[in-house]
Amino acid sequence: MATLIIAEHNNSELQPATFNTIAAAKHLDGDTVVLVAGHDCKSVADEAAKAEGVDKVLLAEAEHYAHLLAEDLDKLVVEQAESFTHILAPATTFGKNIAPRIAALLDVQQISDIIAIESDDTFKRPVYAGNAIATVKSNDGKKVITVRATAFDALSHEGGSASVESIGTTEHGALVDYVGEELTESERPELTSAKVIVSGGRGMGNGENFAMLEQLADKLGAAVGASRAAVDAGFVPNDYQVGQTGKIVAPELYIAVGISGAIQHLAGMKDSKVIVAINKDEEAPIFQVADYGLVADLFKVVPELIESL
Amino acid sequence: MKILVAIKRVIDANVKVRVKADNTGVETANVKMSMNPFCEIAVEEAVRLKEKGVASEVIAVSIGNQQCQESLRTALALGADRAILVKSEDELEPLAVAKVLKTVVEKEQPEMVLLGKQSIDGDNNQTGQMLGALLGWGQGTFASKVEVADGKAQVTREIDGGLQTLSVKLPAIITTDLRLNEPRFASLPNIMKAKRKPLDELAIADLGVDVAPRTETLTVENPPARKEGIKVETVAELVDKLKNEAKVI
Numbered sequence: 297m298a299t300l301i302i303a304e305h306n307n308s309e310l311q312p313a314t315f316n317t318i319a320a321a322k323h324l325d326g327d328t329v330v331l332v333a334g335h336d337c338k339s340v341a342d343e344a345a346k347a348e349g350v351d352k353v354l355l356a357e358a359e360h361y362a363h364l365l366a367e368d369l370d371k372l373v374v375e376q377a378e379s380f381t382h383i384l385a386p387a388t389t390f391g392k393n394i395a396p397r398i399a400a401l402l403d404v405q406q407i408s409d410i411i412a413i414e415s416d417d418t419f420k421r422p423v424y425a426g427n428a429i430a431t432v433k434s435n436d437g438k439k440v441i442t443v444r445a446t447a448f449d450a451l452s453h454e455g456g457s458a459s460v461e462s463i464g465t466t467e468h469g470a471l472v473d474y475v476g477e478e479l480t481e482s483e484r485p486e487l488t489s490a491k492v493i494v495s496g497g498r499g500m501g502n503g504e505n506f507a508m509l510e511q512l513a514d515k516l517g518a519a520v521g522a523s524r525a526a527v528d529a530g531f532v533p534n535d536y537q538v539g540q541t542g543k544i545v546a547p548e549l550y551i552a553v554g555i556s557g558a559i560q561h562l563a564g565m566k567d568s569k570v571i572v573a574i575n576k577d578e579e580a581p582i583f584q585v586a587d588y589g590l591v592a593d594l595f596k597v598v599p600e601l602i603e604s605l
Numbered sequence: 606m607k608i609l610v611a612i613k614r615v616i617d618a619n620v621k622v623r624v625k626a627d628n629t630g631v632e633t634a635n636v637k638m639s640m641n642p643f644c645e646i647a648v649e650e651a652v653r654l655k656e657k658g659v660a661s662e663v664i665a666v667s668i669g670n671q672q673c674q675e676s677l678r679t680a681l682a683l684g685a686d687r688a689i690l691v692k693s694e695d696e697l698e699p700l701a702v703a704k705v706l707k708t709v710v711e712k713e714q715p716e717m718v719l720l721g722k723q724s725i726d727g728d729n730n731q732t733g734q735m736l737g738a739l740l741g742w743g744q745g746t747f748a749s750k751v752e753v754a755d756g757k758a759q760v761t762r763e764i765d766g767g768l769q770t771l772s773v774k775l776p777a778i779i780t781t782d783l784r785l786n787e788p789r790f791a792s793l794p795n796i797m798k799a800k801r802k803p804l805d806e807l808a809i810a811d812l813g814v815d816v817a818p819r820t821e822t823l824t825v826e827n828p829p830a831r832k833e834g835i836k837v838e839t840v841a842e843l844v845d846k847l848k849n850e851a852k853v854i
Contacts, residue, residue, distance in 0.1 A: 365771075366734065367743050389764040393746050396699070396734035405700045405819035408729045418823065423728055424622040428631055431823040471743030471777075475759065475770040488765070492853070516854060524783065534749065534763045534784060541643075541723060541783065543765065549853040559621065560725075566831065570851045572843065578836075587834040588846055600840040605854070 297326030297416065300354075300380040302373060302398075303344055304390040307337045307362065310344060312489040313386035313443075315450035318349050320443045322451070323413035324382055327351040330458075331376065333369050335362035338460075345458040348451040353460045360468035364390060370397040371466045377402055377438065381416070387442035387544075388488075399440035406440045407432055411447035425540040425563035445488060446546035446567060480535050484510075487538070490519035492549045495538055495565070498525035499554020499575065499594060506532055508598050509553060515605040521545065521565075523555045539564035554594050557582030574598065606753070606775075608651045608660045609715040610685065611706055612644040612667045614676040615726040628824045640676045643721025645683075646781040649788040650751060651719050652684030659753045660717075662686050666709055668693055668702055674804065681799035682791035688802070693809040693816070699727075701816035703735035708812045710740060715776065717758065722747050722780040733780035744778040745771055748785050 299321040304311040314330075321328040330344040333356040341355040354376065360368050373394075377383060383398060385391030387409040399406035411429070412420035418433045419441065487493065494513045496506055506520065513520045521543070522536040538545055540563035550568035555561060557573070557580055565571070566585050573586035574594050583589040590597060616622060616631070617639040623632045640648075654660040665680035667673045668691040677688035691705055710718060723730035737744040745751070745760025749768065752759045753775070762769045763782045773779075791799070809816065837843045847854045 363769075366746075367737075370738060389747060389762075392730045393734065393744075396731035397738035397744075399731070400700060400703060400735035400738040403700070405698045406729070406731055406735075407820070408731060422828070423825070424616070424631060424726055425728065426828055427622040428624050428825050429828050430825050433821045433823055434819065435821065436819045469743075471741075471774050472745075473772040475772050477764075477767065477769045479767040528784065533767060534782075535765060535767050540725065540728065549847070549851075560618070566828075570847070570853050571831075571834070572847070583834070583836075585831050585834075587831075587851065588843055589834060589836045590838075590840070590843055591836060597840050601844070604840055604844050 297324070297381045298379060299324050299326060299328050299382040299384060300376060301328065301330045302383070302385040302391070302394065303330050303332045303340065304386055304388060305332065305334060305337065305340045307334045308339060310340055311388070312450065312486065313388050313445040315347060315453065316445035316448045317384050317386045317443045318347055319448040319451050320413060321384055322349050324416055326381065329354060331356065331373065333361045333372055334364065335359050341460045345460050346456050347453055348455045350456050350458045352458050355460055355462045356465050358465040363474040365472050365474065366394040366397050367469045367471045368466065369394055370401060371469070373398045374401045375466060376463065380438070382439045382441065384441050384443055387444050391442045395440055395442050402438055402440065404436045404438050404440045405434065406442070407434055408442050409444045410441055411444050425559050426566065427559065444544060446544055480533050484513060485517065485519045487519045487521055487543050488545055490547050492516045492518035493521050493545055493547045494518045494551045494553065495521035495523065495555060496526055496553050497523040497555030498529060500526060500531055503531040512598060512602050515602055523561045552582050553598060555582055556580045557585065606660050606717065607662045607664065607713060607715040608654060609710060609713055609718045610647050610651045610663060610665050610680065611718065611720045611732070612648065612665055612676055612680055613641045613724045614638050614667065614669055614673045615641045615724050618642055618725055624825055624827050628826055630825050638672065640679055641721050641724045643723060643781050645788040646785050647719040647721050648680045648683050648685060649786045650781060653786065654753065655684065664689065664713060664715065666691065666706065668697060668705055670694055677804055678799050679791065681802040682796045683789060686802065688804040690804060690806045691809050691812070692806055697816050698818055698820065699729050699731035700735055700819065702732050703739055704814045705809065705812060705816065706736050707739045708814055717775060717777055717779060719779050719781065722782055733778050737778040742776055742778055743773040744780070745773045746780040747782040748779050749782050750785065751779055
């Protein structure tokens with residue numbers, strides 16, 4: 297028994313969900329090995345080697361791995377797969393993009409987005425936007441799994457002393473060329489790992505009004521999120537979206553402002569520890585999951601809230 | 606260029622799903638079924654590519670029981686040219702679906718397969734990527750923009766940090782995200798016209814594909830309920846509760 301984790305990183309540091317995936321692997325028997333594939337990414341391998349719970353790091357460096365394209369990494373992982381019973385990736389857009397390719401090449405039915413590990417072959421995962429939890433047993437020889445980061449608390453980033461081994465690389469398949477990225481720059485915490493999130497919905501009215509939520513977020517050291525309605529309306533970029541098909545979050549405190557609470561949105565945030573809902577419609581479904589509901593005009597009470605913190 | 610669009614029939618997005626009392630699954634009897642919303646976006650994108658003159662033919666394919674014909678007729682009413690139903694009484698896993706689609710791709714030879722990024726029942730987000738790997742094709746997943754030129758698809762993808770653009774060599778797999786387009790409504794004349802468009806049926810057993818399940822669903826349960834919350838009257842009361850009761854600020 298041994299587990300291979302496909303690290304998500306940007307060639308300079310690991311993305312936080314990788315640490316949650318390492319934590320999930322500790323519920324499985326055997327060694328935990330992290331594969332860092334990228335370009336000029338030795339520092340990432342060293343970071344992974346220091347992480348608690350990691351027994352070994354495999355480092356594969358090549359120019360065509362720079363953007364972690366699925367069409368190149370899949371073959372690399374498959375080459376390494378023989379030594380492993382479990383292959384794990386975070387259930388982020390990175391992991392969701394690559395893991396099914398690996399599973400198909402290995403002729404394995406992947407288990408997506410697990411929230412608990414019952415045994416080496418049995419896992420819990422949400423279905424129907426989290427309205428049901430399925431317990432699924434895999435009868436495949438190998439398991440290919442994506443891990444919901446919010447369901448597993450990350451272990452320490454320090455204290456480990458795993459060895460780093462460089463491995464051979466695969467050739468560039470040339471199916472896909474990277475063109476570019478437009479990443480949202482923000483000084484605020486990253487949405488999926490933030491302790492506090494302030495989220496806005498259609499009730500915000502327009503993108504400019506999100507400035508109010510940003511002020512509130514800055515008072516609380518919070519990240520800013522949004523419902524699909526707010527993203528579709530163009531108030532904020534797509535990477536703000538919390539929900540079934542956007543980001544899954546579970547902060548200590550989630551403040552939903554002007555969000556009605558469609559089931560698709562609730563699927564992304566209802567595991568938050570404390571939920572506050574501010575909405576002028578007292579019938580809004582968001583109040584059914586809120587610990588504290590305030591039926592009020594958000595344009596009146598949000599400035600008051602900023603003032604009182 | 607031929608485009609193949611894969612579609613799935615699922616419990617309608619507006620239905621509140623109920624777990625069966627015996628914990629074997631969710632209630633599907635007398636529940637409204639519709640085309641998976643991400644698949645609708647895929648159909649719309651294929652039809653728009655045809656309207657732009659990029660695609661010459663749009664073929665919709667679905668795998669499932671006889672009722673899936675309805676979803677295929679919807680795709681035809683939205684503008685697909687013909688449809689294929691691969692008949693299966695059993696619910697297939699994504700790997701099996703990908704293998705069945707591969708046989709359809711080999712027969713039809715499309716240059717692009719458009720699929721929804723996930724179905725809103727299983728929430729797996731696997732089929733497109735699996736099909737890409739089985740065919741040895743590149744993929745543009747979670748697409749919010751697709752432009753086809755010079756034998757390539759330039760795909761803008763919604764990723765966790767923002768947007769990423771890739772150039773994918775055709776033939777390719779594209780999976781749709783929410784903001785790729787807003788699907789049209791089928792007009793009555795188009796619904797009538799769709800009834801006369803060809804819809805072929807294939808028996809899954811004739812395809813020679815191993816679709817045996819690899820997983821067993823042991824139980825399906827309700828998620829843990831949240832404890833009932835309270836309404837607060839003022840901002841001051843809210844701040845007090847957050848500080849002294851919940852202790853989160």
